[in-house]
Amino acid sequence: MAMVTLLTDFGDAPYPGIMKGVILSLAPQGKVVDLYHHVPMGNVTLAAYVLYHSFRHFPPGTVHVAVVDPGVGSDRRVLLAQVAKHLFVVPDNGVLTLVLGRLERAEVFVFERWEFALPQVSATFHGRDVFAPLGAWLARRVPLPMLGRPVRDVVMLDLPCPQWVEGRLVGEVLWVDPFGNLVANIEREMLGEHRFGGVLAGRKCLPLCSHYGELPSGQPGAIWNSWDLLEVFVNKGSASMLLGLKEGDPVEVLSHVME
Amino acid sequence: MAMVTLLTDFGDAPYPGIMKGVILSLAPQGKVVDLYHHVPMGNVTLAAYVLYHSFRHFPPGTVHVAVVDPGVGSDRRVLLAQVAKHLFVVPDNGVLTLVLGRLERAEVFVFERWEFALPQVSATFHGRDVFAPLGAWLARRVPLPMLGRPVRDVVMLDLPCPQWVEGRLVGEVLWVDPFGNLVANIEREMLGEHRFGGVLAGRKCLPLCSHYGELPSGQPGAIWNSWDLLEVFVNKGSASMLLGLKEGDPVEVLSHVME
Amino acid sequence: MAMVTLLTDFGDAPYPGIMKGVILSLAPQGKVVDLYHHVPMGNVTLAAYVLYHSFRHFPPGTVHVAVVDPGVGSDRRVLLAQVAKHLFVVPDNGVLTLVLGRLERAEVFVFERWEFALPQVSATFHGRDVFAPLGAWLARRVPLPMLGRPVRDVVMLDLPCPQWVEGRLVGEVLWVDPFGNLVANIEREMLGEHRFGGVLAGRKCLPLCSHYGELPSGQPGAIWNSWDLLEVFVNKGSASMLLGLKEGDPVEVLSHVME
Numbered sequence: 191m192a193m194v195t196l197l198t199d200f201g202d203a204p205y206p207g208i209m210k211g212v213i214l215s216l217a218p219q220g221k222v223v224d225l226y227h228h229v230p231m232g233n234v235t236l237a238a239y240v241l242y243h244s245f246r247h248f249p250p251g252t253v254h255v256a257v258v259d260p261g262v263g264s265d266r267r268v269l270l271a272q273v274a275k276h277l278f279v280v281p282d283n284g285v286l287t288l289v290l291g292r293l294e295r296a297e298v299f300v301f302e303r304w305e306f307a308l309p310q311v312s313a314t315f316h317g318r319d320v321f322a323p324l325g326a327w328l329a330r331r332v333p334l335p336m337l338g339r340p341v342r343d344v345v346m347l348d349l350p351c352p353q354w355v356e357g358r359l360v361g362e363v364l365w366v367d368p369f370g371n372l373v374a375n376i377e378r379e380m381l382g383e384h385r386f387g388g389v390l391a392g393r394k395c396l397p398l399c400s401h402y403g404e405l406p407s408g409q410p411g412a413i414w415n416s417w418d419l420l421e422v423f424v425n426k427g428s429a430s431m432l433l434g435l436k437e438g439d440p441v442e443v444l445s446h447v448m449e
Numbered sequence: 450m451a452m453v454t455l456l457t458d459f460g461d462a463p464y465p466g467i468m469k470g471v472i473l474s475l476a477p478q479g480k481v482v483d484l485y486h487h488v489p490m491g492n493v494t495l496a497a498y499v500l501y502h503s504f505r506h507f508p509p510g511t512v513h514v515a516v517v518d519p520g521v522g523s524d525r526r527v528l529l530a531q532v533a534k535h536l537f538v539v540p541d542n543g544v545l546t547l548v549l550g551r552l553e554r555a556e557v558f559v560f561e562r563w564e565f566a567l568p569q570v571s572a573t574f575h576g577r578d579v580f581a582p583l584g585a586w587l588a589r590r591v592p593l594p595m596l597g598r599p600v601r602d603v604v605m606l607d608l609p610c611p612q613w614v615e616g617r618l619v620g621e622v623l624w625v626d627p628f629g630n631l632v633a634n635i636e637r638e639m640l641g642e643h644r645f646g647g648v649l650a651g652r653k654c655l656p657l658c659s660h661y662g663e664l665p666s667g668q669p670g671a672i673w674n675s676w677d678l679l680e681v682f683v684n685k686g687s688a689s690m691l692l693g694l695k696e697g698d699p700v701e702v703l704s705h706v707m708e
Numbered sequence: 709m710a711m712v713t714l715l716t717d718f719g720d721a722p723y724p725g726i727m728k729g730v731i732l733s734l735a736p737q738g739k740v741v742d743l744y745h746h747v748p749m750g751n752v753t754l755a756a757y758v759l760y761h762s763f764r765h766f767p768p769g770t771v772h773v774a775v776v777d778p779g780v781g782s783d784r785r786v787l788l789a790q791v792a793k794h795l796f797v798v799p800d801n802g803v804l805t806l807v808l809g810r811l812e813r814a815e816v817f818v819f820e821r822w823e824f825a826l827p828q829v830s831a832t833f834h835g836r837d838v839f840a841p842l843g844a845w846l847a848r849r850v851p852l853p854m855l856g857r858p859v860r861d862v863v864m865l866d867l868p869c870p871q872w873v874e875g876r877l878v879g880e881v882l883w884v885d886p887f888g889n890l891v892a893n894i895e896r897e898m899l900g901e902h903r904f905g906g907v908l909a910g911r912k913c914l915p916l917c918s919h920y921g922e923l924p925s926g927q928p929g930a931i932w933n934s935w936d937l938l939e940v941f942v943n944k945g946s947a948s949m950l951l952g953l954k955e956g957d958p959v960e961v962l963s964h965v966m967e
Contacts, residue, residue, distance in 0.1 A: 193732060195725070203627045204485035204499050207454070211506035214452060214482070218508055222482070223732070223740070226722035231628060232685060240722050247729035247836070249736055260685065263660025263672075313660045315675030318506070368721045369749060401781025401831045413781075416833030426750060426778065462886045463744035463758050466713070470765035473711060473741070477767055481741075490887060491944060519944065522919025572919045574934030577765070 192277075192329040193221045195248060197241055197256040198317060199229040205315065209255075209322040212308070216326035225254070228368075232260040234284050235347055236365050241278075242288035243417045250275035255317075255325040256285050263313040268301035268320055269344060270334050277334075279324045281316075284347035291346065299338040306337055352376050358390070359443040361420070363435055370428025374441040376420040384445035391422045391441045392433030408432075451536075451588040452480045454507060456500055456515040457576060458488040464574065468514075468581040471567070475585035484513070487627075491519040493543050494606055495624050500537075501547035502676040509534035514576075514584040515544050522572040527560035527579055528603060529593050536593075538583045540575075543606035550605065558597040565596055611635050617649070618702040620679070622694055629687025633700040635679040643704035650681045650700045651692030667691075710795075710847040711739045713766060715759055715774040716835060717747040723833065727773075727840040730826070734844035743772070746886075750778040752802050753865055754883050759796075760806035761935040768793035773835075773843040774803050781831040786819035786838055787862060788852050795852075797842045799834075802865035809864070817856040824855055870894050876908070877961040881953055882937070888946025892959040894938040902963035909940045909959045910951030926950075 194213055200206050210222045225244055229237045237258040245254050259266075259281040267282035273289055273296040280286055282300070290296050301320070304311070306327055311319040324337065352361035352375060361376040372391065389396040389412040399411040407426040410433060415421040422429045422441060430436060453472055459465050469481045484503055488496045496517035504513050518525075518540040526541040532548055532555040539545055541559070549555050560579070563570070565586055570578040583596065611620035611634060620635040631650065648655040648671035658670040666685040669692060674680040681688045681700060689695060712731055718724050728740045743762055747755045755776040763772050777784075777799040785800035791807055791814040798804055800818070808814050819838070822829070824845055829837040842855065870879035870893060879894040890909065907914040907930040917929040925944040928951060933939040940947045940959060948954060 202487035207484035225725035228720035312675040461746035466743035571934040
C-alpha cells in the first residue's frame with residue numbers, strides 16, 4: 191500500500207485532518223504524510239517549487255496530493271499524473287510546472303470519472319471531496335487510464351526567469367521562509383562559467399557563505415540552500431526584516447567569467 | 450488495530466506530540482492521526498462543530514480523542530461514548546453536543562476506572578495522563594463498560610440558534626477560519642421552503658455564489674460551504690477584515706417563500 | 709520496525725515533511741511521529757527540556773531525531789546516543805543535556821561514517837541530509853558503533869539553576885508557552901523540606917493552585933505543571949501579557965521550613 195503526501199495552503203485549518211479521514215477510509219492500510227500545509231494562500235508558484243524539491247525524497251510509488259487551489263468549485267480541471275515513478279493528484283493550475291518541465295516521460299490525465307469522487311462534491315472543499323479520494327484510489331493502484339483521459343495541454347506557470355544584465359544575474363525573491371530567509375529564483379547552475387562575485391540585495395553587497403554560522407550574529411550573507419537556490423540570510427536573524435525585502439523584490443548576483 | 454484521532458486547542462505546543470507517545474506506547478500497532486490542534490483556546494463550541502463534521506469521514510471504529518478542556522484538573526468528568534460506530538473520549542463539557550444531538554443510539558459512559566489512566570495524573574495535562582491512555586485502550590477494544598458507568602446527564606452546549614425575524618433568518622458568525630472566511634451557524638436545510646434572497650453581513654448585501662472564483666478578487670459573497678453552513682467570503686481576501694466582522698456578529702439570510 | 713520522532717525549530721516550514729520522505733524512503737516500514745516543530749528558532753535550551761520531558765512517553769526503542777541546530781553546516785559534530793533504551797540523533801550543541809545529565813548508562817557516539825548520510829550534504833539542511841537518514845538507519849537497528857566512535861566530551865548546556873536567596877528560591881522564566889503560560893525552571897523537588905509560601909512574579913504575589921479553574925477568569929496564579937515545573941498562569945488568559953514577563957525574567961518561590 192502506497193504512501194500519500196498532502197501539500198496544501200490550508201495552514202492552521204482542520205481541513206487536512208478531514209482529508210486524512212477520507213483517505214484512510216478508502217485506503218485503510220495506507221500511510222498519510224503531511225508534506226506541507228503552510229503554502230501561503232493561493233501561492234501556486236511556491237507550491238510548485240515545494241512539490242518539485244520534495245517529491246523525489248519520498249519512495250517511488252508515493253502519491254502526492256497537492257491542494258493549492260484558488261479555483262476550487264470552478265470548472266478548472268483535476269489532473270492525475272505519473273512522473274518518474276511518482277503519482278500526482280493536483281488541480282490544473284500550474285502546480286506541476288516544475289515537475290513536468292524538468293522530468294521526462296510524464297503521463298498526464300484529466301480526471302473524468304466522477305464516480306471515484308465522494309458522492310456529494312461541495313463548492314469549497316475539493317480537497318476532501320475529490321483530491322483525497324483520488325489519492326486513496328491511486329494508493330490502491332487504480333490505473334490512471336481508468337480515472338480519466340490523457341491530456342497534453344495542461345496549465346503551466348510562466349515563472350519569472352533570472353536575466354543577465356551587464357554581467358549581473360538579476361532574479362527575484364521567490365519566498366520569504368518562516369525564518370525570514372529570502373529564497374531567490376536563482377539556481378546554482380545558472381551561473382555556468384561565471385565566477386561568483388557577490389550578491390546584491392536591498393542595496394547591500396553580501397558575501398557568499400558556506401554555512402550560516404560563518405557570519406557574526408545579525409550579519410547578512412548569501413548561501414546556496416538545500417534546493418540549490420540562492421538564499422539571502424541573516425545569521426540568527428531575519429533577512430526579510432533587516433533588508434526590508436519581500437517576495438518579488440530583486441536579488442542580483444555579480445559575476446566574473448572564470449578564467 | 451483502530452485509528453485514534455486527536456482534536457485539541459494545543460496549537461503550536463508540544464503536547465500533541467507527547468500524547469502520541471503515550472498512545473503508541475499503549476497501542477504500538479495503532480495509528481494516530483492529527484485531526485486538528487488549532488481550535489481557539491477553550492472554544493468548546495467550535496470543537497463540537499469540527500468533531501461533528503469530521504468524525505464521519507473516518508473509518509467506523511475510529512477513536513476520536515478531543516481535548517478542548519478549560520476545566521482540566523477540576524472535577525469535570527471524562528466521558529467515553531460510542532455513536533454511529535465511532536468511539537469518543539472527551540471531557541464532559543459539551544464537546545459532544547452536536548454528535549449526540551443529531552445521531553441516535555449513543556452509548557455514553559462516565560470514566561471511573563482510574564487505573565486505566567497514567568499512574569500519575571497531573572493538574573494541567575489530562576490529555577497526556579487521561580485522554581491519551583483511554584484513546585489507546587479503546588483502540589485496543591477495551592469495552593466501554595469496563596471503564597466506567599453509563600450516564601445520561603451529560604453537559605450539552607446551549608448553541609445559539611438562528612431565528613426567523615420578519616422574513617430574515619438571523620444567525621451569527623460561528624468561526625473566522627484561518628482564511629478570514631466567516632462561517633455562520635446557518636444551515637442550508639434551515640431555509641426549508643424559503644427561496645434564497647441574499648445575505649446581509651456587515652451592512653452589505655451579498656450574492657449567493659456557487660464557487661469562490663465566481664466573484665472578482667476582493668469582492669465579498671456568500672456560499673454554502675463543505676459543512677453545509679453559510680460562509681461569507683472574499684475572493685482571494687479576508688471577509689473578516691473587509692467587513693469588520695468577528696465571532697458572534699450577526700449574519701442574515703433574506704428570503705422569499707417559494708412559489 | 710521502530711518509531712522515529714522529530715523535534716525541530718522548523719515551525720511552519722516544509723522541512724519536516726521532506727525529512728519524513730527521507731526517513732520513509734530508507735525505512736519504509738517505519739513510523740514517523742511529529743513530536744514538536746515549533747521550538748523557538750535556535751532555542752537549544754527549550755529543545756533540551758522538551759526532549760527530556762517527552763521521550764520517556766514513547767515506547768522503548770524509539771529513535772528521537774532533534775534538529776535545533778544553529779550550527780548547521782559548520783563543523784559542529786553529530787551525536788548518536790542510547791540512553792534508557794531510547795536512541796537519539798542530535799547535533800552536539802547541548803540538546804541532550806537533560807537526557808544525559810539525569811539518566812545513567814548513556815552510550816554516546818560521534819557520527820563519522822558519512823556514507824550513511826545522503827550522497828550530497830547541503831550547507832543548510834542537515835535535517836534532510838544527515839539527521840533523517842541516521843534516524844532511519846537507527847530505526848532499522850544499525851548498531852551505533854557501526855556509525856561512529858564513542859565519545860565522552862559532548863557539549864553540555866550551562867543551564868541557569870534556581871538559587872536560594874534569603875528564604876526565596878529565585879528562578880527564571882524558561883518558556884512562554886503558546887497559551888502565554890510562564891514555565892519557570894523551578895522544579896517541585898527543589899523545595900525539599902521547605903513549605904510553599906507563595907510565588908512572586910512581576911511584582912505580584914500569586915497563590916499556588918491545584919488546577920487552572922480554581923481562580924476566576926483573568927486572575928493569575930501558579931501551579932505545578934505536567935513537567936513538575938512551576939508555571940505561572942492566568943485562568944483563560946495570558947500570564948505573559950498580564951504580568952509583562954518574558955523568557956529570562958525572574959520568578960521566585962517564598963517558603964518556610966516545614967515544621
